[in-house]
Amino acid sequence: MGDATIAGRARAVPTVRGWPLLGSAVPLVRDPLGFFGSLRSRGPVVTIRIGPQTMYVVNDPALVRQVLVDQAHSFDKGRQYDKLRPWWGNGLANSEGDFHRRQRRLMQPAFHRRQIAAYVPAMREVAEERIGAWPSGRTIALDEELYALTLSMVLRNLFAVAVEERHLATLQAALPVILDGVLWRCLDTTELLEKLPLPANRRFAAALADMHTTVDTVIARHAGGGADLLTMLREARDPDTGEAMSPQQVHDEVITVLMTGAETTRSTLSWVCHELGRHPEMQRRVQAEVDDVLAGQPVQADQLDRLPYTRSVITETLRAYPVVWLLTRRALTDVRLGPFRIPAGAAVCYVPHAVQHDPAWYPDPDRFDPDRFSTGQTSPAGCPASRRPRDTFVAFGAGIHSCIGEPLAWAQAITILATLAQRWTLTPAPHTRVRPAARMLLLPDHLPLVLHPRHTTTH
Structure with missing residues (x-):
């Protein structure tokens, strides 16, 4: 042009x-x-x-x-990623140009549909273990429980074996501090605050050091040879040159998977649980579908596509609360x-x-309605949902920088929600109001929910 x-x-x-x-x-x-x-x-x-x-x-x-x-070639990722790169490294989420294309090509097999199916048993094991240990009849901070669960699941998918609780606790404490620190560094266009000897800057630096040290420790102890993400990353070879990723690049990609995998799935599932707690009829529909498909047994990889309403609930959550x-x-x-x-x-x-709350495409956009994604739904503008422009839903991005981990995120979310629906009914804690907190990610400010055991499971 x-x-x-x-x-x-x-x-x-x-x-x-x-x-x-x-x-x-x-x-x-x-x-x-x-x-x-x-x-x-x-x-x-x-x-x-x-x-x-x-x-x-x-x-x-x-x-x-x-x-x-x-016109993606006419843009780079901008300030948000300029601020992320020095602290997260040059993983796929932060990289640009030819290097990004090379890394995406190297990593794509790790997120192939067949490979995702191989991760599901580990996902299921973590979900069963964590969700089964939740206390019955009590109010719990479900967002925090989901964070521990999703972080454990991502680590298990990365390393094939359970990571020590002390390493899990270190990462669980460090990641939110890093995300908040990056956010205000993006907003501070003067770039002065991050240079001052403030307590927040010291916490940020300590959290970064903890994260990188812990990741290096866990990578160094990894035996290899399994059907896990780290093995796939180490064994990936450039089809043109035969080159493998450097150890530093493997480190950066592990950081990227951790930062984008645990927090994003935790955010989505927190909002799912919030909405199901507010809408008992929707929760009963999810439970009925899960009971019918799983028949009281743990979820299997080939069952994930047989839970359409469960998927619709997650899709509507991603529309209403894009991470x-x-x-x-x-x-x-x-x-x-x-x-x-x-x-x-x-x-x-x-x-x-804002795009996903446009009433031209999503009538009454503040209403939570998983059925709006059914093919018969129409907007006031006369646009059938089945022909709604795809760019009105951009929760996973689009184009060359779309989220490579989307299939993994879907598998994690459906596995967790199906396991949860088998065991528990959720109700909001009395006298609480949950509000969105738009920081680096869109999270609930808190999520107290009461767990009521179900008696329909047989395993």
Whole structure:
């Protein structure tokens, strides 16, 4: 696309006026989901200012697709990933260009459907062990229990054997501190706060050291030769050169799987349990489907696709509460998005939460309704759900940077939810209100639920 084409007949991008010096930082901090949701009415693309930096917010799903797929070569991942890379390493989630394509090609076999099926027995074992140990009739912080469960499951899939509890506890304490630390480093466009001798910076540095040391320790003790992710990563070879990943690259990919696997599945399942607790009729439908398909036995890999309503509940959760609710990009050249010109070097973002709450595609978007994904559902605009543009659901991204671990995430989530539905009925703790906390990930601020045992299982 030439410069003349880019410049010709471009429409002015609407600008959101903000506070002097701060721009839109105040409403963004106070209510980030509401703030970005309000931008949809301003236009397909709008500009906001966060401190001294101007950001282009892409609201239209068709233009989001241009950023992620059609013109992906014109963007890199932007500030969010610039801040992640020094601390997470250059794993698949952070890498760019030819190196990213090489790594994706090397790692793809580890996430093939047949390989995912080989991980399910370990997933099931962890789920049965952890969920079976939950206390009956008591209020528990289910988000914290799910975090311990998903982290254990990811570690088991990575290393084939159970990781020592002390290593699990170290990682469980470190990962949230790292995620929160990265978030405010992304928001601080002055880059001054991270250089100050603040207690938060010391906690962040200590958590990073703990994470990297623990991962190195567990990798060093790995025997190899199993049907686990680490073995797949070590044995992967570039088909053109025959080269394997370096030890440092294996380390970085393990960090990436940990950071993206445990926290994201924990977030999704926390919201699933919250909604099932609020909607007993939906919970009974999940339980009835699980009882019918599993017949009281532990879940098997070939049963995961035979739980359509369970999958719909998870899909609707991902729509209503996308784990990564905001993602950044940066224009490498002048780019034309529809009628709008984005200048080279501009910060760009899209907000899955806002896209997936557009009432044009999802009527009554704040209502939790797994049946909205059935083929007969239509929106007021007359769009059947089966023909809803695919870019109105971007929970796993799209294009060359879409989530390679999506099949693994689905297997983990369905295995855990099916195991939970067999054993427990969830009800909200009295006098509590759960609110979204839009930090680096979209998590519930807390999740107290009461566990009631079911008596329909036979194993």
